[in-house]
Amino acid sequence: MPEISYCHPLSNLPLKSFPYRFVDPLSGDSFPVINGIPRFCPSENYSSSFGFQWNKFSSTQLDFYSGSDHSEQRFFSETGWDPGELSNCTVLEVGSGAGRFSEVFLRTTTGVLHSVDYSNAVEANRRNNSLYGERLQLSQASIYQLPFTDNTFDKVFCFGVLQHTPSFDESVAALIRKVRIGGEIVIDFYPIKGWYTKIHSKYLLRPITKRIPKPFLLQIIRLNIRLMLVLFDLLCRLRLGFLTRFIPITDVRGFPGSLTPAQRREWAVMDTFDAFTPEYDNPQRLKDVVRMFTSFGCEVTFAGLVTYPAGSSTVVRAVKRVG
Numbered sequence: 242m243p244e245i246s247y248c249h250p251l252s253n254l255p256l257k258s259f260p261y262r263f264v265d266p267l268s269g270d271s272f273p274v275i276n277g278i279p280r281f282c283p284s285e286n287y288s289s290s291f292g293f294q295w296n297k298f299s300s301t302q303l304d305f306y307s308g309s310d311h312s313e314q315r316f317f318s319e320t321g322w323d324p325g326e327l328s329n330c331t332v333l334e335v336g337s338g339a340g341r342f343s344e345v346f347l348r349t350t351t352g353v354l355h356s357v358d359y360s361n362a363v364e365a366n367r368r369n370n371s372l373y374g375e376r377l378q379l380s381q382a383s384i385y386q387l388p389f390t391d392n393t394f395d396k397v398f399c400f401g402v403l404q405h406t407p408s409f410d411e412s413v414a415a416l417i418r419k420v421r422i423g424g425e426i427v428i429d430f431y432p433i434k435g436w437y438t439k440i441h442s443k444y445l446l447r448p449i450t451k452r453i454p455k456p457f458l459l460q461i462i463r464l465n466i467r468l469m470l471v472l473f474d475l476l477c478r479l480r481l482g483f484l485t486r487f488i489p490i491t492d493v494r495g496f497p498g499s500l501t502p503a504q505r506r507e508w509a510v511m512d513t514f515d516a517f518t519p520e521y522d523n524p525q526r527l528k529d530v531v532r533m534f535t536s537f538g539c540e541v542t543f544a545g546l547v548t549y550p551a552g553s554s555t556v557v558r559a560v561k562r563v564g
């Protein structure tokens with residue numbers, strides 16, 4: 242593996258070297274290390290609902306738990322990467338959640354992954370992927386203050402995250418800063434499909450639902466999920482799928498077909514909570530995201546819809562050309 246230089250040399254050293262605090266030798270700043278994970282941001286922040294969610298549903302979407310290859314299909318379809326090539330790369334993941342894509346990377350390659358999340362979802366990632374030892378280097382940090390020097394990584398990926406950050410274009414710029422010239426960035430995001438995109442129960446109800454105490458909201462969703470699923474499935478059977486946007490439940494059509502009814506309910510509860518709680522949800526137009534990448538010195542190599550057996554994502558792949 243190539244040597245890389247960090248603001249903090251931390252990532253090249255065993256985490257157990259820093260049982261309590263990490264002190265940056267350059268700035269003298271000191272950061273707590275909790276459960277072996279250095280924390281470069283306040284423990285409570287706008288992402289806390291994600292931390293709650295991913296620690297409650299740590300394994301739900303992990304391939305080994307769901308018995309599907311959904312995350313693996315999605316990871317390789319979106320990136321177009323080859324596992325063999327990844328084994329020799331230094332890779333950064335931003336916004337790992339419970340680590341479903343970290344797990345795919347670590348299981349299918351022999352590479353080292355530097356993975357960051359702003360919330361304490363990093364705890365769930367650690368539980369899910371601790372068997373990979375020091376091949377997984379976790380930090381709790383914001384995309385805006387990543388604890389790595391610029392122009393470091395061969396590849397950066399960021400899935401399901403950017404629409405949940407306060408400034409989409411600043412987040413894209415932050416990812417690009419960390420990749421080396423000639424390195425590749427792959428992102429996905431919620432697209433604006435038309436004037437109707439925000440006429441959806443999650444956008445209409447979220448100003449209220451995001452203020453409800455998280456355990457209580459989760460309980461409400463759990464109590465109503467069977468009814469919501471019956472309504473959702475009925476509308477789809479009647480070819481009225483476009484009306485499902487008015488039912489306060491996530492779109493379950495993208496779930497793997499291999500889930501048992503109980504797993505499908507668990508996914509539905511989790512994804513509904515995920516839809517109704519984030520502080521930010523800023524869908525984007527594809528052409529605007531392409532413009533962001535080109536204006537930040539990248540060549541866009543792919544922009545569009547990627548489909549895989551259980552769904553589809555709007556993806557941009559780009560290569561950094563200017564430092």
Ligand SMILES: C[S@@+](CC[C@H](N)C(=O)[O-])C[C@H]1O[C@@H](n2cnc3c(N)ncnc32)[C@H](O)[C@@H]1O
Nearest residue numbers: 288291336337338358359360383384400401402
């Ligand atoms: C919808 S989840 C996606 C998690 C994972 N990538 C997946 O697809 O399963 C979005 C994640 O982005 C993280 N996130 C939001 N804002 C962030 C920021 N400023 N910096 C780093 N991570 C952030 C959240 O904490 C959350 O875990």
